[in-house]
Amino acid sequence: MKTSFYHILPFFLSVHEINQSPKVLPNITLGYNIYQNFFTARMTYEAMMDLLSTGQENVPNYRCGRQKNLLAVLEETDSELFGHISTFLGIYKIPQINYGIISHALEQNDRFPFLYRLTPKQEPPFSAIVKLLLHFRWTWIGLISQENEKGENFRRSLTNLAVKNEICIVFSEIIPMMNMDQSLRGKRTEGLLSVFSSQVKIIICQLDYPATATLSSLIQYTDSINEFIGGKVWIATTLSDISLRIFYYSVDLRHKHALFSFLTQTKTRAQYYIFNSFSHIATQFGMEAFQCSYSRPVWSKKVWEKCTEKEKWKFPPHHVVARILSEDGSSIFNAIQAVALVLSAVSSSQFSKRRMLFKDHQSAQIVQPWQLQQKLRNFQLHNISRDAVYLDENGLPVADFDIMHWRMFPNASVVGVKVGSVERETSSEVKVSNHQNAIIWPTSFNKLQKQIHTSKCFSDAAHCSKCPDDQYSNKKRNQCVPKNISFLSYEEILGLILAFFALAMSLITIFVLGIFIKHRETPIVRANNRDLTYILLLALLFSFLTSLLFIGHPKKVTCFVRQTIFSVVFSVAVSSLLAKTVMVVVAFLATKPGSRMRKWLRRSLANSIVLLCSGVQVCICIIWLGIFPPFPDSDLHSQPRHILLQCNEGSVIMFYSALGYMGLLAAICFLVAFLARKLPGTFNEAKLITFSMLVFCSVWISFVPTYLSTKGKYMVAVQIFSMLASSLGLLGCIFAPKCYIIILRPSMNTKEHMMMKNNEGS
Numbered sequence: 001m002k003t004s005f006y007h008i009l010p011f012f013l014s015v016h017e018i019n020q021s022p023k024v025l026p027n028i029t030l031g032y033n034i035y036q037n038f039f040t041a042r043m044t045y046e047a048m049m050d051l052l053s054t055g056q057e058n059v060p061n062y063r064c065g066r067q068k069n070l071l072a073v074l075e076e077t078d079s080e081l082f083g084h085i086s087t088f089l090g091i092y093k094i095p096q097i098n099y100g101i102i103s104h105a106l107e108q109n110d111r112f113p114f115l116y117r118l119t120p121k122q123e124p125p126f127s128a129i130v131k132l133l134l135h136f137r138w139t140w141i142g143l144i145s146q147e148n149e150k151g152e153n154f155r156r157s158l159t160n161l162a163v164k165n166e167i168c169i170v171f172s173e174i175i176p177m178m179n180m181d182q183s184l185r186g187k188r189t190e191g192l193l194s195v196f197s198s199q200v201k202i203i204i205c206q207l208d209y210p211a212t213a214t215l216s217s218l219i220q221y222t223d224s225i226n227e228f229i230g231g232k233v234w235i236a237t238t239l240s241d242i243s244l245r246i247f248y249y250s251v252d253l254r255h256k257h258a259l260f261s262f263l264t265q266t267k268t269r270a271q272y273y274i275f276n277s278f279s280h281i282a283t284q285f286g287m288e289a290f291q292c293s294y295s296r297p298v299w300s301k302k303v304w305e306k307c308t309e310k311e312k313w314k315f316p317p318h319h320v321v322a323r324i325l326s327e328d329g330s331s332i333f334n335a336i337q338a339v340a341l342v343l344s345a346v347s348s349s350q351f352s353k354r355r356m357l358f359k360d361h362q363s364a365q366i367v368q369p370w371q372l373q374q375k376l377r378n379f380q381l382h383n384i385s386r387d388a389v390y391l392d393e394n395g396l397p398v399a400d401f402d403i404m405h406w407r408m409f410p411n412a413s414v415v416g417v418k419v420g421s422v423e424r425e426t427s428s429e430v431k432v433s434n435h436q437n438a439i440i441w442p443t444s445f446n447k448l449q450k451q452i453h454t455s456k457c458f459s460d461a462a463h464c465s466k467c468p469d470d471q472y473s474n475k476k477r478n479q480c481v482p483k484n485i486s487f488l489s490y491e492e493i494l495g496l497i498l499a500f501f502a503l504a505m506s507l508i509t510i511f512v513l514g515i516f517i518k519h520r521e522t523p524i525v526r527a528n529n530r531d532l533t534y535i536l537l538l539a540l541l542f543s544f545l546t547s548l549l550f551i552g553h554p555k556k557v558t559c560f561v562r563q564t565i566f567s568v569v570f571s572v573a574v575s576s577l578l579a580k581t582v583m584v585v586v587a588f589l590a591t592k593p594g595s596r597m598r599k600w601l602r603r604s605l606a607n608s609i610v611l612l613c614s615g616v617q618v619c620i621c622i623i624w625l626g627i628f629p630p631f632p633d634s635d636l637h638s639q640p641r642h643i644l645l646q647c648n649e650g651s652v653i654m655f656y657s658a659l660g661y662m663g664l665l666a667a668i669c670f671l672v673a674f675l676a677r678k679l680p681g682t683f684n685e686a687k688l689i690t691f692s693m694l695v696f697c698s699v700w701i702s703f704v705p706t707y708l709s710t711k712g713k714y715m716v717a718v719q720i721f722s723m724l725a726s727s728l729g730l731l732g733c734i735f736a737p738k739c740y741i742i743i744l745r746p747s748m749n750t751k752e753h754m755m756m757k758n759n760e761g762s
Contacts, residue, residue, distance in 0.1 A: 099335035120399035131432040196222040199468030212243040216250035231256035253408040289313040487645040488713035539573035559647035564621040567658040575613035624654035644712040695729035
């Protein structure tokens, strides 16, 4: 993995700013090692082994080469990995200083005696979240949390407080701990996947980095397969910079979803916080200041990329440094400053004692790690007055919060807009203020406040509440159950049978077309207008294949084109039959002495009929798509326990206009063929066309009432069946007799036989 200097740069600049200051640590230079654990326990252990080993190999307690001792470890683990770090550092009594998002369990000093937090809590009080929900009148919400002790505490505490304030918790789901190779679809994520199809719009999240990665992947996956499900409002209790970056790359924050989070207040934060604004500067500076190479520790199977600070590098301008440190969301600078002040105080004290005892003699190592413990325990933040950080009733640093709305703009930049604040008035009371006008909702939202449910939860058996539209009540009437999603798919028997039948008929049509091409010079093929025959067979082939567009999950593209393709293809087929019938009539009239119809016995007449009749249908479809085209839609009410995914035809008038025009062509073709059925001629197709159009019209006349009386996938199945049945009727009635003569009775497919039949007819 390529080294990212995005989080390294604030740490690096903070250390060098302290080393350049003559007041903070005179005569002492801070050194540092920075490790990236990739949020895995194995890499965390390897990093600790390397940190505690002074030589080239990972062998703790063996000193060789490095003379300076490790005094403190600063870490920003926002998951369960802090316990692994504490296990190592506790053995050597090395202070573990957390400056990020950690569990409330860490406040138990007996479990983690060498753990210190010199920055305020990154999570807001639960009462602030409840007041934010009440301000927007969001009383129908869901909860998502981690699969650990912290998540359990979050669900229990927030649920109790929400119920007291008449806020309904519709669902409370857990984000499972997953490996990178695990599928997003499985039993462990069934509950989470049902969240996205739920009617609940407001979801409160308690996330660490792994949970953020899983949730954002599920959001991205669900959005890609379900175009009908609307966006959600995600309210995260807190988000680290790297977690926010995951949302930035995975979730559509511009058009579909809204993201809110809480950030500890700083006096330097402006109204608009541009996330990742100095990533380019960090990358460029990191490449100039560090020399990176790959190495592999002896006891490790992993190849690490190690970067060493160069001897000469150019310090960034002062305004750039100030900007970077001001946007340090993790308070790295504050933590390093606090450690430096403690180290300075302990160093001065130890130096004075040694100077009194040994006069001018100085030891190479004055301060030991355990000697920092007392000062760190009693230390209060040096910047309390600057950044409004204070101690709560338990003596822990806390701060006020900004409510941030993370918005993606057209230039793909993510900006955090400060839309409110949380200020602590007493130890148990907080004040929440909001700037509602500063919120810019995604384009899919239309005044979200109008869409929020205000229903109450089930309180007792006598009180009933309506389930959300995407759920139905169970048999006991005490719980809402998610509805099943229904559409005609290839995985069910009905869809599989229709698809198999369509493909089989397509192969038969190709076979018939091959026969006619092979015997194209025979009388039976030439007498019935070869070009129109080929056009008709191709139209029937496409009609069979078009039915496959109606099977499967409705998509925007398939919904847009399937009805128009169906209308145009069938119009071409019927137009070809009409042209064939007209040519039969014209041919008979041309045989009369002195008839002027001979000049019409050309290909241009047949082609003109096909183009003209089909062109009218094309114009109807173009107007249809231009005015109100079909689109994917979902029906939540037609069937009580199902959500019907279907294609909304858009303009119903245009749909039935296209269908009606196709019926008009079929009626005209049937009438002309019926009148010409008794005309003489060996290969007169009028009788075959008459019977085929009778079948065609019968199918589509019965289609209309059946189509209107069905819903969901069965309505789609009715149309597919009508398409296949009518196409099969044309194929069988017109081409089955001809194929029989061509293949089984070739003696009838001769010019002599045709002349003999004509003489007998006359």
